[in-house]
Amino acid sequence: MSRLIVKNLPKRVKESKLRQLFGEHGTLTDCTLKYTRDGIFRRFAFIGYKSEEEAKNAQKYLDKTFINTDQMEVNIATTVNDGEKPRAWSKYSKDSSAFQRKEKSDPANIEKAQKEFEEKKKKERAERVHDLLGDLKDDEGFQEFLNVHDSSSKRPIWTNDTTEAGAKASKKKKKNEKSSMKEKPVAVEETDDMEEEEPNKKVKKTKISDMDYLKAKMSQTDVNESGSESEHEEQDTTAVEETAPPLSNSQEKRYSVLMKGIKGACGANTIIKFFTPLKVGKIDIVKSELGVNIGVAYIDFFTEKDMEQAQKRSKNFINGKKVIIKKLGEKMVDVEPKKTRPWEVKNFKTTEDEEGIAESGRLFVRNLAYSCTEEDVEELFKPFGPLAEVTLQVDRFLNKPKGFALVTFMMPEHAVAAYTKLDGSIFQGRMLHILPGKEKKEYEDADGLTFKKKKELEQKRLAKSSHNWNALFLGTNAVADVMAEKYGTSKGDILDAEGKASLGVRMALGETQIVSETRDFLIENGVCLDSFSQATAPRSKTVILAKNLPAGTSLDELSTLFSKFGNLGRLLLPPSSLTAIIEFTQPNDARFAFTKLAYSKFRHLPLYLEWAPVEVFKPVVAPKTEDSGIESETAASGSKTEAGDADADSDSDEEEDTTLFVKNLNFESKEEDLKSLFEKCGTVAKANIAKKMDVKNPGKQLSMGFGFIQYKHKSSLEKALKELQKSELDGHKLELKRSNRVTQKDNVKQRKKQKEKAASTKILVRNIPFEAKVHELSELFKVFGEIKFVRLPKKLSGTGTHRGFGFVDFMSKEDAKRAFNALCHSTHLYGRRLVLEWAETEENIDDLRRKVAGQFHDEPESKKLKKSTFIENLERTV
DSSP states (O other): OOEEEEESOOTTOOHHHHHHHHGGGSOEEEEEEEEOTTSOEEEEEEEEESSHHHHHHHHHHHTTOEETTEEOEEEEOOOTTOTTSOOOOSTTSTTSHHHHHHHHHOHHHHHHHHHHHHHHHHHHHHHHHHHHHGGGGGOHHHHHHHHHSSOGGGSOTTOOOOOHHHHHHHHHHHHHHHHHHHHOSSSOOOOHHHHHHHHHHTTTTSOOOHHHHHHHHHHOHHHHHHOSHHHHHHHOHHHHHHHSOOOOTTEEEEEEEEEEOOOSSOOHHHHHHHHTTSOEEEEEEEEOTTSOEEEEEEEEESSHHHHHHHHTTTTOEETTEEOEEEEEEEEEEESSOOOOOGGGOOSSOOHHHHHHHHHHOEEEEESOOTTOOHHHHHHHHGGGSOEEEEEEEEETTTTEEEEEEEEEESSHHHHHHHHHHHTTOEETTEEOEEEEOOOOOOOOOOTTSOHHHHHHHHHHHTTTOGGGOOTTOOOHHHHHHHHHHHHTOOHHHHTOTTSSSOHHHHHHHHHHHHHHHHHHHHHHTTBOGGGGGOTTSOEEEEEEEEESOOTTOOHHHHHHHHHTTSOEEEEEOOTTOSOEEEEESSHHHHHHHHHHHTTOEETTEEOEEEEEETTOBOSSOOOSOHHHHHHHHHHHHHHHHHHHHHHHHHHHHOOSSOEEEEESOOTTOOHHHHHHHHGGGSOEEEEEEEEEEOSSSTTOEEEEEEEEEEESSHHHHHHHHHHSTTOEETTEEOEEEEOOOOOTHHHHHHHHHHHHHHTOSEEEEESOOTTOOHHHHHHHHGGGSOEEEEEOOBOSTTTOOBOSOEEEEESSHHHHHHHHHHHSSSOEETTEEOEEEEOOOSOOHHHHHHHHHHHTOOSOOOSSOOHHHHHHHHHHHO
């Protein structure tokens, strides 16, 4: 752990002094002194370091040392969910015995507990009497019997001995008066009786003397008959409604139902969707002691109408299971939730949070160190599964992280695993707090939008997809503008279709020249062009490649366009001004610019953006001089050829059938020990132990108990089979067998095969447009050297069109290489990009016919050669 807890600090210690003391041993990420709610210092603090090594060194150096006159106790801090953390001892901690003794000795708590106990006993006594009476409690004769035989000591001395009938008559009279007032609200006249009723209704709302209050009570016969508040509430609910105080702002009515049959993965979100569009209040899902859903839930509604509508959905199905809904009634609930302090947060994870993460796959990570980077966050969450996006929020004015990030996983279940494992854990000296992140808004097609607007939204959504990336894309119109400006002619002359040369060939050659100049400029400015040729290479988070720029674009225009989204690093614009590389200092600014500017209008053309590869810039940029550039290029090429030759030589020394299969390995054995054991029999090229991912500990690997040993020479393998069979390693006897595993020699053969193919004079050209002619292809390639022939294979007889590919054979290999290197990057003929490969030259027409015939032969190949086949092969070899 990279977090320390420092105890027994002086009462008047300051944070600045602790930072100075502990900052000498590493980079501090947190320094927090702990206080009570009343501002009393609890004499301990938490110190966070950037790495675990720094925290251990500080703990080792400062433990048992003195600050002022107090001896500090420095320990490694534990996480919130750690079951092995020491028991709390402070009187401020709820889990400590000192806190419990303090609560018991508090007079206010003792009095409160005594009142609660008396109220509980009184309630239980009333419930027992209620159960004993049964149906008699509603019998009029029985109520009259109780009033007659009631003890006079339990009734006030001013109570009149009126009968039940008189009380009922007065009730009916009041109800009739109320109904008549409701029916004729305009014709009502004020009477003495109404004036007498008004103060009676507002007895509890106005300040009156004791005598007036007694007189008012004497006028209410229904109250006098009861003798107690509980009996009064049961006998006369009308009087209670008239005299009851209004509901406070902190309480409101809720209507509850009981829901059964929701076993399984059914949470609060599922229940809310089931009752949509009804407005659901609180949802309580009953669980067992082990936290398992037992299939029962209590749901509150705000109105009685919603509760009745919910009852009608009984016997419907949720996740294929029938649910039963029953009415419970109304109750009073607190509207304002109780405020919990930060240190009183529950240690267990709520089901609602996990359900939200399981749907969105997005996490909101708080309390990150201010020196944390996106790479650090990515390395922390990567062991749990592939990540779709990691966004670390950065202050645009200070260029420093804000301390929180958003992490999106490709699979939501990986996000749940990361949430369960990392919430409350310590990372770079700080305790992480992870919450479910809101689902990212996607572009949706609105009915009111035009087709053009919908198309723009679709292009924005697909801007980050890699299937449409072409690093050196050049627009045809922009190529014509650059060519006209370069050769001092008009654009109409460039696009003249009536000239001698083909217009398509003219545009293709112009594009090839611009691409070549662009490549030279980028190489001089330290750009690694090989990284663009790797389609699956990881992409940078700060470098953007802008394409389809209009001719004549300036650096100031691009700087003004991109700088409003954040601080810029390097900005490269080739002489053709059709492609640019923009580097941002912060990944968040680069993402914002990419999202806003992708497919947006720049002048009169849409702007095409692409994330550049990670290694787009070389680590060291050579000075921009011709001599140094030539020397660096020759040195680099020489080192590459030497390295390639060395690899070829080292690989060529390896022989076939040199791999051993080793079984019964100890799970604790290491590859170094295995290699040292087998080096006794010869030179070991490689030693591998098969491993698999550890499910319980993400990011770690477990040995599978077997491995492979690859020797340089076959004689070493034979010797190891004889001498090391049944030998012991870490207490296990090893079993050795020959392995059929493919060695690296196949890669050497493939590399040599490619070199042999590159030495030919014939080029295979694919993706040729069907309107292209043989003479146009010849005009395109003859610029680079003398051509032997150009051939476009045609389709079946009668169609007259070619098949979309062709062959170009040069007189010399140098001319073929020059044409291949110039046209293979990004050359378009009639809008289609030409794909160039080296063709096989050693095969003649007879070999090609024989290969095609073998593909359509119905009979399987036999191990024994037929007489005719043998004679044919013999004649061909002689």
